[in-house]
Amino acid sequence: MRDGWQETFQLSLSMIRRRIIMEENQQSKTPQLGEYVYAYRISAMIHVATELNIADLLQDGPKDSHYLAVKTATHEPSLYRFLRALTAIDLFQESENGFELTDLSRFLLSDHPDSLQAVIHFACGELSWLTWGELLHVVKTGQPSFEKAFGMPKFDYFKTHPQAGKTFNTAMDTLTVYCIKDILAHYDFSETECIVDIGGGVGRLLFSILEKYPETHGILHDLPHVVREAYPLRDQFGVEDRCQIIEGQFFESVPQGGDMYLLKWILHSWRDEHALQILQNCAQAMNDTAKIVIFEGLIHDDFKSPDGKMFDVHLMAFYPEGKLRTQAEFSQLFQEAGLRLTRTVPLGNNLYAIEGTRS
Numbered sequence: 396m397r398d399g400w401q402e403t404f405q406l407s408l409s410m411i412r413r414r415i416i417m418e419e420n421q422q423s424k425t426p427q428l429g430e431y432v433y434a435y436r437i438s439a440m441i442h443v444a445t446e447l448n449i450a451d452l453l454q455d456g457p458k459d460s461h462y463l464a465v466k467t468a469t470h471e472p473s474l475y476r477f478l479r480a481l482t483a484i485d486l487f488q489e490s491e492n493g494f495e496l497t498d499l500s501r502f503l504l505s506d507h508p509d510s511l512q513a514v515i516h517f518a519c520g521e522l523s524w525l526t527w528g529e530l531l532h533v534v535k536t537g538q539p540s541f542e543k544a545f546g547m548p549k550f551d552y553f554k555t556h557p558q559a560g561k562t563f564n565t566a567m568d569t570l571t572v573y574c575i576k577d578i579l580a581h582y583d584f585s586e587t588e589c590i591v592d593i594g595g596g597v598g599r600l601l602f603s604i605l606e607k608y609p610e611t612h613g614i615l616h617d618l619p620h621v622v623r624e625a626y627p628l629r630d631q632f633g634v635e636d637r638c639q640i641i642e643g644q645f646f647e648s649v650p651q652g653g654d655m656y657l658l659k660w661i662l663h664s665w666r667d668e669h670a671l672q673i674l675q676n677c678a679q680a681m682n683d684t685a686k687i688v689i690f691e692g693l694i695h696d697d698f699k700s701p702d703g704k705m706f707d708v709h710l711m712a713f714y715p716e717g718k719l720r721t722q723a724e725f726s727q728l729f730q731e732a733g734l735r736l737t738r739t740v741p742l743g744n745n746l747y748a749i750e751g752t753r754s
């Protein structure tokens with residue numbers, strides 16, 4: 396009888412414990428899920444605050460909603476409620492003097508050296524909003540949702556809608572500037588004599604490296620209509636005597652003569668077959684002592700690491716061939732191209748230098 400009571404007591408204790416644990420889990424998980432579910436509100440609000448240029452209007456100190464409504468030609472009571480809501484995520488602060496900037500909203504200022512304005516116009520604006528709105532299409536068909544949302548591939552759309560193209564390019568330029576800081580801070584080019592930047596765009600990375608390393612030479616390689624835009628930037632950096640600009644197609648061939656072949660944000664836009672072709676052309680141009688360096692994000696082999704996984708979905712949504720790779724996948728691609736992966740150097744913000752030589 397006594398044992399029976401104890402057993403029942405133990406059983407109810409363990410049931411109560413289990414219920415408490417379940418409740419605790421529910422309590423701790425529900426707000427997290429709620430934040431995820433409503434994350435779109437935050438993106439939309441940051442976008443509107445950026446479109447209205449509220450941060451610039453607060454640069455000289457706090458302003459009330461009446462002043463801000465006049466300056467932005469908006470409906471004052473709605474603007475007030477909108478700004479008050481943004482104090483909940485520390486984007487602005489409210490006091491009896493009105494609204495003022497916080498450490499977060501300083502990044503919305505147009506003249507902040509690390510301004511995120513351009514990135515927000517792209518990442519929270521129509522181009523991303525409508526593309527992500529069609530995400531189900533990506534998962535069902537394996538085709539980019541950009542094409543479903545805008546009726547044509549991204550770069551064709553930019554040709555017919557130059558303003559959208561400009562929004563995208565300006566955002567990419569901002570992200571490139573961030574990325575160049577990480578590369579220059581954590582990667583050593585001092586032993587390199589001549590860098591060939593394959594698909595180097597308008598040359599901002601290559602020119603920045605040459606500016607920091609005055610003994611190093613460079614060759615910028617990209618499509619004709621892209622490198623045309625590189626000349627003024629090369630002059631701005633003052634590296635014209637150390638940097639050649641060569642137009643071409645990396646699927647056909649790449650220039651010879653470098654001791655480093657650099658590919659930043661190139662391979663993640665192409666499926667394996669095309670990535671392999673680019674790597675094979677690099678391997679052909681390289682001599683036995685030259686090095687290839689891919690600057691790109693990685694997906695980690697372990698199940699837990701979140702790095703790169705969201706960006707990989709972004710690539711699926713925007714590009715028909717886009718994908719991030721694991722180190723093992725790079726190693727395999729290198730091997731098939733006649734290269735050997737020698738080292739992977741983390742540079743911060745899930746950016747890596749994936750190095751190789753001819754095998």
Ligand SMILES: C[S@@+](CC[C@H](N)C(=O)[O-])C[C@H]1O[C@@H](n2cnc3c(N)ncnc32)[C@H](O)[C@@H]1O
Nearest residue numbers: 571594595596617618621643644645646659660
């Ligand atoms: C994502 S951008 C990266 C640009 C630059 N490396 C950077 O990180 O800012 C891809 C680059 O590849 C270039 N590209 C695309 N197809 C190419 C081809 N067939 N031959 C050479 N360059 C190409 C594009 O013009 C563009 O500059």
